[in-house]
Amino acid sequence: MSSTASLWRNITCSTAWLSCRRSRAGNTAVKAVYWTRAYDRATGHPGRVELVEVDKPAVRGPDDVLIRVAYAALCGSDAHYIRDDLLSVVFAPPAPVGHEISGVIEDLGPAAQAKGLRRGDRVTGNFILECGHCDTCRRGMRQFCRSPRPHGAGQAEYIVWKADQVYPIPQGVSLLEAALIEPFTIAVEAVRRGGLTPGRSVMVLGAGSIGQTLIQLSGRTGAGTVAASVRTPSKQDTARLMGANLVVDPRQQDVVQAGLAHTGGEGFDVVFETSGSPECARQALQLARRGGTVVYVSYYPPGSTLDVPLFEELIFRELTIKGAQLAQNSWVQALSLFPKMDLRPLISRVYPLERYQEAYDDLLSGRHLKIVLQCCEDAQ
Ligand SMILES: [Zn+2]
């Protein structure tokens, strides 16, 4: 079984456990967003998410941390619960959703306290708990942990995570902004994989929240020039605000021609493909300079392929091609960088948890950047 399959198998197991936790008489009930119906490929009937009541989770183990969730951002990947069956291959409803959170510790076990966490701490975290001692974890590749334990379920009033998943929010960062730290780790990991160093040129294809974050992060990492291909007009403005020196509208211009013209025909040192479009995936190769690096940071339709001319691209132009999915190895760096970022322009809308349906409608519209659920009324 591949590492990815093993990860998803574990998600399914964890989900089965959580779905048993629907509220029973006598227990305090709290609200959580659940994926309750899968997309039906035969009829084209969309999937569904709903707000359900579950038992309030509690600290049971010594390293458990009960977090009162303040904000939970919707991830682009959450759209796949409704729009298609990309996630159905490995994952089935009913299942709790949400993995980009901020909150405050309400209770915790003694082992969590021994790690320095305290009641009232403002925290965020990595929704996957790696074992930390398998061969891949010990080789520094925690994303391939052989026994990962996912704890999504963050679009909810409360979650329980293990102390090793939890990170204090840096001083000066609001709880609302902190809901963007988890997706920020993805951008940090992509920049690391791209080998971005000062003075390099960068092209970002696609301008969802990861693409926009990469524009700003590339600039603040010292990129000499940052170009972006952005289809939606409002997102073009945001891309400029985030620091793009060149914004290409793929509806009006040939992206490859415009990108090459901007670099004197050379192409870019690093190309980040964040759009999820197989066509852009091909363009990314053409936009890289000789010896350049292309990093793919998106989900693609199942079965899509990338046709790479072996001699012309890999050998003659010495391209480096990388994929990036998770970012467990970049949390520490991301937390130290986050206060230097300003990702507030990416927050398009904030809805109370009860209005989750409008939030998901906005997500599916594709017109917005980050949609955030406010999970408790007094979140600040
Ligand atoms: Zn995400």
Ligand SMILES: [Zn+2]
């Ligand atoms: Zn491991």
